[in-house]
Amino acid sequence: MNQQDYEVAVLKMSLEKIDRMLAYVQNIPIYRGDDFTQQVLEERREAMRQSLRIAKQEPYFARLDFLEFDRDEKKSLYIGKVGVHDDKEEQPLVIDWRAPVASLFYSFNGSEEDVYYESPDGIVEGEIQLKRNVVIRARELRRVVDSYVEGQESSGGDEFLLYKLGEQKDNKLKDIVSTIQAEQNSIIRSDVRKPLLIQGAAGSGKTTVALHRLAFLLYEYRERLKAERMMIFAPNAMFLDYIAQVLPELGVGHIQQSTYVDWVLQKLGEAYEVESTEDRIFTRFELQVEPEYQAVMKEKGSLTFRNQLKKYVEEELANRMPVNDFIPWAHGIVKKETIQNWLTQDFVHSPPLKQRERLQARLKRWVEIEVRMFEDEKERKEYKTEGLKAVRRYINSWKKPDELKLYLHFLQQKDYPVSPLLRSGKLMFEDLAPMVFIRQQLIGIDKEDRFDHLVIDEAQDLSPFIISLLNDYTKKGGLTILGDLAQGIHGEEGIVAWDSFVKVLDENCTYVQMEKSYRSTMEIIEYSNGILKQIKNHPPLAKPVFRSGEPVKVTTYSLLFMLQWLKDVKAYETIAFLTRTKKEAEMLALELKEAKVSATLVRAGDTTYQGGISILPIYLSKGFEFDAVMLTNVSSHHYPNDSIHKKLLYVGCTRALHSLSLSYEGTLSPIIPL
Numbered sequence: 090m091n092q093q094d095y096e097v098a099v100l101k102m103s104l105e106k107i108d109r110m111l112a113y114v115q116n117i118p119i120y121r122g123d124d125f126t127q128q129v130l131e132e133r134r135e136a137m138r139q140s141l142r143i144a145k146q147e148p149y150f151a152r153l154d155f156l157e158f159d160r161d162e163k164k165s166l167y168i169g170k171v172g173v174h175d176d177k178e179e180q181p182l183v184i185d186w187r188a189p190v191a192s193l194f195y196s197f198n199g200s201e202e203d204v205y206y207e208s209p210d211g212i213v214e215g216e217i218q219l220k221r222n223v224v225i226r227a228r229e230l231r232r233v234v235d236s237y238v239e240g241q242e243s244s245g246g247d248e249f250l251l252y253k254l255g256e257q258k259d260n261k262l263k264d265i266v267s268t269i270q271a272e273q274n275s276i277i278r279s280d281v282r283k284p285l286l287i288q289g290a291a292g293s294g295k296t297t298v299a300l301h302r303l304a305f306l307l308y309e310y311r312e313r314l315k316a317e318r319m320m321i322f323a324p325n326a327m328f329l330d331y332i333a334q335v336l337p338e339l340g341v342g343h344i345q346q347s348t349y350v351d352w353v354l355q356k357l358g359e360a361y362e363v364e365s366t367e368d369r370i371f372t373r374f375e376l377q378v379e380p381e382y383q384a385v386m387k388e389k390g391s392l393t394f395r396n397q398l399k400k401y402v403e404e405e406l407a408n409r410m411p412v413n414d415f416i417p418w419a420h421g422i423v424k425k426e427t428i429q430n431w432l433t434q435d436f437v438h439s440p441p442l443k444q445r446e447r448l449q450a451r452l453k454r455w456v457e458i459e460v461r462m463f464e465d466e467k468e469r470k471e472y473k474t475e476g477l478k479a480v481r482r483y484i485n486s487w488k489k490p491d492e493l494k495l496y497l498h499f500l501q502q503k504d505y506p507v508s509p510l511l512r513s514g515k516l517m518f519e520d521l522a523p524m525v526f527i528r529q530q531l532i533g534i535d536k537e538d539r540f541d542h543l544v545i546d547e548a549q550d551l552s553p554f555i556i557s558l559l560n561d562y563t564k565k566g567g568l569t570i571l572g573d574l575a576q577g578i579h580g581e582e583g584i585v586a587w588d589s590f591v592k593v594l595d596e597n598c599t600y601v602q603m604e605k606s607y608r609s610t611m612e613i614i615e616y617s618n619g620i621l622k623q624i625k626n627h628p629p630l631a632k633p634v635f636r637s638g639e640p641v642k643v644t645t646y647s648l649l650f651m652l653q654w655l656k657d658v659k660a661y662e663t664i665a666f667l668t669r670t671k672k673e674a675e676m677l678a679l680e681l682k683e684a685k686v687s688a689t690l691v692r693a694g695d696t697t698y699q700g701g702i703s704i705l706p707i708y709l710s711k712g713f714e715f716d717a718v719m720l721t722n723v724s725s726h727h728y729p730n731d732s733i734h735k736k737l738l739y740v741g742c743t744r745a746l747h748s749l750s751l752s753y754e755g756t757l758s759p760i761i762p763l
């Protein structure tokens with residue numbers, strides 16, 4: 090029997106078993122009662138139903154033949170998105186890709202003679218005899234690709250990866266379980282106790298790897314980590330929509346996905362308004378922020394600003410503490426020294442607003458005990474009423490701090506500009522971290538408010554202050570931070586080097602660089618590197634995998650030419666025109682509409698990404714990818730010779746998977762490589 094026929098037979102048998110198991114669990118009536126043991130069993134059955142439904146379509150994607158030395162026994166292990174275990178058999182039918190043994194599939198490159206993996210029972214040593222990718226679609230075997238067969242010349246393992254990378258993309262990011270690369274595998278599985286900081290070239294798989302890491306952590310540490318307490322922060326709602334499918338595809342649900350701004354708003358409550366994403370983006374990329382205010386924004390994001398604010402709030406709160414004796418009636422007294430003792434010793438671990446509540450409760454209790462000395466009931470009651478009034482007066486003399494007032498006062502003291510909008514509670518992006526920080530100083534952080542694990546994507550656009558704030562809201566070590574300094578287009582708020590984040594996290598954080606880029610063809614990556622090289626102290630250049638495509642084209646602009654280009658790339662699923670400004674995007678959308686081309690104009694603040702033909706300003710394209718990209722109007726007027734425009738162009742060029750063209754009117758920008 091040849092290998093293809095053999096795998097068809099294995100698939101048939103596996104599907105029969107999976108169908109049988111699914112039919113069995115589906116036939117058990119769902120338990121809705123309140124018996125705890127039954128509820129736990131029902132939860133397990135539901136998880137099994139969900140896994141089997143995933144497995145029923147594409148049970149596995151890989152086979153690994155492993156000879157375990159101690160047992161001298163060869164096993165053919167089939168690896169899938171979810172594990173399937175038939176209780177009647179000793180060996181799992183399908184091994185979950187996150188299981189320790191599956192790690193061998195990703196890390197083995199064909200050159201090691203002996204390999205090992207860490208099982209819960211210790212190190213297991215052995216040798217790999219076969220590493221095979223198996224493509225199954227809708228229960229049918231489509232392809233078998235061997236990347237290693239013992240005794241045969243190694244193919245290098247790239248054939249299957251290249252086949253996957255050559256595919257077209259629709260409007261959603263996909264999982265990569267069948268082709269995770271060794272460097273990505275070690276990031277996904279890296280130590281859960283240490284924060285992880287990733288500098289990754291454009292298209293290196295940062296976002297994808299971070300999502301796979303979450304799925305891995307939930308599998309490996311299911312006793313410790315809860316999906317509901319894990320969070321992904323991405324820059325905007327449309328990007329969240331774009332990545333939303335990956336975790337469900339991996340069989341993982343309930344992980345929260347949000348933007349940093351929405352999280353802040355939820356923390357601060359409805360009293361505040363935040364500048365809209367549209368306004369913020371428009372001001373930054375089209376109106377240009379005044380250099381003096383850019384400096385203010387940068388300072389507001391610094392750790393120095395955070396430390397000054399901390400000191401200020403602590404001093405303010407200390408100044409507001411009550412300094413008088415508590416005297417509810419003649420000869421009834423709690424001395425100020427006693428109150429100070431309570432505050433500085435008994436309540437020392439409570440945040441100020443809690444201290445205030447605790448002091449109020451303790452004084453009330455004191456009154457209730459003291460009035461027992463009055464034997465006459467009427468008199469007792471009267472003293473009690475008087476005493477409680479006095480408690481209220483005393484506590485009210487300790488002015489309840491208001492976070493906005495504190496912030497405004499601090500800014501004034503330090504000579505920072507304070508706009509009328511800010512006075513009225515409308516916050517700019519750079520004011521969000523300080524406001525949540527003050528709130529945190531006042532009320533502390535509840536246990537339930539802390540994330541078990543937090544992924545922060547596009548972190549190069551966030552400030553050290555924001556990272557330190559988010560670190561406070563995450564359990565120790567639970568941060569995965571990823572970004573690319575080459576794509577740091579929010580210069581006024583973001584960072585130019587990762588050291589400030591390392592300082593926040595802890596010297597022990599794991600820092601990794603991902604240089605290999607998987608998204609684009611060699612031609613596109615080399616072209617984009619030509620732009621990146623022009624930036625002083627640029628981060629490492631992206632290294633392409635060996636996937637060749639068409640050359641990058643630079644031509645003069647005309648509508649006719651655009652329409653011809655659309656015809657040339659019409660076989661692709663996702664096509665994008667990236668303009669420099671919003672206005673140009675709007676005009677092009679009109680022109681294409683008149684030419685009867687159906688395209689979507691993408692705006693800041695959109696919540697879904699449609700795919701097909703999109704028109705959007707270049708600064709909104711970050712994080713996305715398209716089969717074919719046309720950068721319009723790359724003239725010297727739009728892209729002058731400075732670092733922010735080089736970064737914008739770099740972002741734009743690296744969005745293309747297979748085809749990249751640039752067009753211009755007038756004089757070509759000097760930063761465009763020819």
Ligand SMILES: Nc1ncnc2c1ncn2[C@@H]1O[C@H](COP(=O)(O)OP(=O)(O)OP(=O)(O)O)[C@@H](O)[C@H]1O
Pocket residue numbers: 250253254263264265268269270273289290291292293294295296297298573576607608711712713714743
């Ligand atoms: N191991 C892999 N196998 C197949 N495809 C991969 C692999 N790694 C990454 N990719 C693909 O490369 C593309 C880029 O991935 P992703 O968007 O996660 O990269 P990124 O580093 O976040 O990119 P950017 O910073 O440029 O937005 C995606 O299409 C992803 O599916």
